[in-house]
Amino acid sequence: MRDIAAAKQRHEKWPMLTAYDALTARVFDEAGIPVLLVGDSAAMVVYGYDSTIPVTVDDLIPLTAAVVRGSKRAMVVADLPFGSYQTGVSEALTSATRFMKETGAHAIKLEGGRRVLPQVEALVAAGIPVMGHLGLTPQSVNAFGGYRVQGRGESGEELIADAKALEAAGAFSVVLECVPGELAARVTSSLSIPTIGIGAGNATDAQVLVWQDMAGLTPHTAKFVKKFADVNGVLGDAARAYADEVVGGGYPAAEHSYK
Numbered sequence: 001m002r003d004i005a006a007a008k009q010r011h012e013k014w015p016m017l018t019a020y021d022a023l024t025a026r027v028f029d030e031a032g033i034p035v036l037l038v039g040d041s042a043a044m045v046v047y048g049y050d051s052t053i054p055v056t057v058d059d060l061i062p063l064t065a066a067v068v069r070g071s072k073r074a075m076v077v078a079d080l081p082f083g084s085y086q087t088g089v090s091e092a093l094t095s096a097t098r099f100m101k102e103t104g105a106h107a108i109k110l111e112g113g114r115r116v117l118p119q120v121e122a123l124v125a126a127g128i129p130v131m132g133h134l135g136l137t138p139q140s141v142n143a144f145g146g147y148r149v150q151g152r153g154e155s156g157e158e159l160i161a162d163a164k165a166l167e168a169a170g171a172f173s174v175v176l177e178c179v180p181g182e183l184a185a186r187v188t189s190s191l192s193i194p195t196i197g198i199g200a201g202n203a204t205d206a207q208v209l210v211w212q213d214m215a216g217l218t219p220h221t222a223k224f225v226k227k228f229a230d231v232n233g234v235l236g237d238a239a240r241a242y243a244d245e246v247v248g249g250g251y252p253a254a255e256h257s258y259k
């Protein structure tokens with residue numbers, strides 16, 4: 001955390017990725033990704049729901065614990081799911097302390113600005129580092145009427161006020177999702193804590209992507225995603241090659257068999 005705070009002063013950008021299991025956490029940790037987020041996007045990319053709304057604390061705790069076990073150096077951030085903190089300060093404390101005690105995560109993330117300020121202040125007071133999340137907050141997809149760019153026009157000023165309020169409440173960083181690059185640049189220069197962009201242009205202090213999106217596993221992705229690999233192709237080819245060899249009798253060969 002001290003490192004990513006210092007990076008802002010030095011204008012050094014850094015990457016964040018999601019992770020949901022021990023093996024991918026190890027890969028990203030060894031690749032030098034300093035912060036891993038166990039996102040509530042697990043609802044969609046792990047559990048197959050069509051939004052993040054249904055996923056629970058009980059669903060996310062085992063995944064978060066696995067990511068902590070798989071990584072050595074990375075800071076692991078646990079995303080608080082819908083319904084586990086909006087309901088009040090005491091619910092937020094209960095949910096966040098469960099993640100901290102049962103998973104070994106180093107910080108939590110929650111969505112929203114001034115409307116969740118009491119929760120942010122209480123978590124910070126309890127010694128739990130808090131990452132904020134503004135702009136397209138997917139837990140509010142039903143209020144937004146879809147996954148749409150946020151903060152255009154007048155509402156950009158509201159977002160800046162939310163970001164400043166989160167910083168004043170003690171948040172150590174803030175995710176800006178699907179907002180105009182110009183707005184993200186204004187927020188980034190207005191805050192002394194780092195901003196982490198996803199679909200927020202290139203002026204933020206850091207970037208985050210869902211790993212299955214950046215690695216080319218997810219079939220449909222938003223405009224902001226760049227595919228850095230073709231995992232869908234590689235994995236599909238491996239499955240087809242395996243199937244062919246099983247059907248053809250080529251696998252297993254002598255070297256895969258016990259005497």
Ligand SMILES: Nc1nc(=O)c2c([nH]1)NC[C@@H]1CN(c3ccc(C(=O)N[C@@H](CCC(=O)O)C(=O)O)cc3)CN21
Nearest residue numbers: 041044045052138147148149178210213218222223224
């Ligand atoms: N795999 C995955 N990747 C994500 O980035 C992600 C999730 N899942 N689940 C939770 C949320 C949902 N997210 C989304 C989903 C869709 C768009 C999207 O399609 N956006 C439109 C913007 C349309 C507009 O207002 O102009 C796009 O066309 O990119 C954006 C973010 C981001 N998060």
Ligand SMILES: CC(C)C(=O)C(=O)O
Nearest residue numbers: 018039040041079175
């Ligand atoms: C995309 C990031 C910021 C997130 O909240 C998630 O993966 O759940």
Ligand SMILES: [Mg+2]
Nearest residue numbers: 039040041079
């Ligand atoms: Mg999330």
